[in-house]
Amino acid sequence: MSHVYVLVEHDAGQLNPVTAELITAARPLGVVSAVVVGTPGSAEPLAAELGALGAEQVIDAGAADYDSRLLLPEVDALHALGSANPAPIVISATEYGNEIAGRLAARLASGVLANVIAVNADRTATHLLFGGQLETVAAAGGACPIYTIRAGSVTPVPQAASGAVAPMQLPAATAKDAAVVNFTKAADADRPALSQAKAIVAGGRGVGSEESFGAVVEPLADALSGAVGVTRDVADEGWYDAKYQIGQTGETVSPDLYIGVGVSGAIQHTSGMQSSGTIVAINQDGDEPIFQIADLGVVGDLHEIVPALTEELNSRK
Structure with a gap:
């Protein structure tokens, strides 16, 4: 049976609402494996919710030094999964997500379709061009085509699945990693984020x-x-x-x-x-x-x- 990897958006033990959109968008490609990248055990508190959204498997891709690294833990996790068991990969179309997609495509020798609004069962995807005046369908090559989905373009449709957790150990940082030496959390906003506001x-x-x-x-x-x-x-x-x-x-x-x-x-x-x-x-x-x-x-x-x-x-x- 075909399957698809979805990179989970999460923060402080909470799912970002866009994750529900990603899982719904990915479902036409096959059984969903939700990939949670973070410190070991980050997937456990999210597994039940991810299962309710439609993730049959929840991969707990953990690195003890995750909090001091940028980008590469996500790239390493999806690269390892795609190399061992090739499948399409779905990521949120943020600046961070598009950066991950580009690096991953180079490693996996697969194409990227960025900022799409829908993914189809035949592995094509739909783009809006010229300010939404034109809709077009494109395909990406390779064993692991990568899609980044625009937030707000997919209506989440939960579909209960098992949400079984599978641990995955990520390699430690190398000389290629950028190290986070200091971090100041932005002040919490009084209003909801644009992408989440009703x-x-x-x-x-x-x-x-x-x-x-x-x-x-x-x-x-x-x-x-x-x-x-x-x-x-x-x-x-x-x-x-x-x-x-x-x-x-x-x-x-x-x-x-x-x-x-x-x-x-x-x-x-x-x-x-x-x-x-x-x-x-x-x-x-x-x-x-x-x-x-x-x-x-x-x-x-x-x-x-x-x-x-x-x-x-x-x-x-």
């Missing part, structure tokens, strides 16, 4: 200024217990941190609710949010492209509409 309020150039984000956009996001997103223009102007950018050169998101405040709807941005459940556009110019994909459009002064909406939402809590 509601996103995105601000565009039409918001007008950096100060307006604190006065208009952030309060609405907080009223919805959601995240703040921005367009590339806003990031380029320095009004908001670029890590919150949505679009071709930013995050791809698929929240239940997306509210665009002062967002024009350029392809650069809409390619990263057009799969959202409900899209609401608030802009004073009713001819902006965002209204063509919006489920609800509100034409008017956002500096009046958004605070009123925020006040109404807060009054109903």
Whole structure:
């Protein structure tokens, strides 16, 4: 029976929600082996949840020095698995994941299909091109074709499996490893991450200024217990941190609710949010492209509409 390896995204003993998407996306390729790379025993607290998501096997790929290494433990684990028992490999399309995929492809002499939105049973995969205007299907060669999946492009569908844990000892660091000599954890954010948020309020150039984000956009996001997103223009102007950018050169998101405040709807941005459940556009110019994909459009002064909406939402809590 055919099988597939999925690199599990996890942190501090918790699964990243994108792992459910990866397992669902990989299932057409065969029986799923979820690969947990970390310190020895990292897979144990995750096994039951991974089994419920559809992983028949959970590989506990452990290295005692994992916390002082970067990238290579994941590459070593997947390389060893692919060499011993070749199969497709599915990874999240983050900067980290795409780096792992490239290194792994060189070792396994297999092709990579990066930033895909779906994987098919015949080992082809689907890409969106030109800002989502064109869909194409491509194939990768080699015994272990590698796919990196864009977060938010697959709806997780749990499918109970055994989740049996299999230990795997990874080699210690070599001279090729970059050693982590110091680490400072980023402060926990008050809002959910873009990739995990059920509601996103995105601000565009039409918001007008950096100060307006604190006065208009952030309060609405907080009223919805959601995240703040921005367009590339806003990031380029320095009004908001670029890590919150949505679009071709930013995050791809698929929240239940997306509210665009002062967002024009350029392809650069809409390619990263057009799969959202409900899209609401608030802009004073009713001819902006965002209204063509919006489920609800509100034409008017956002500096009046958004605070009123925020006040109404807060009054109903």
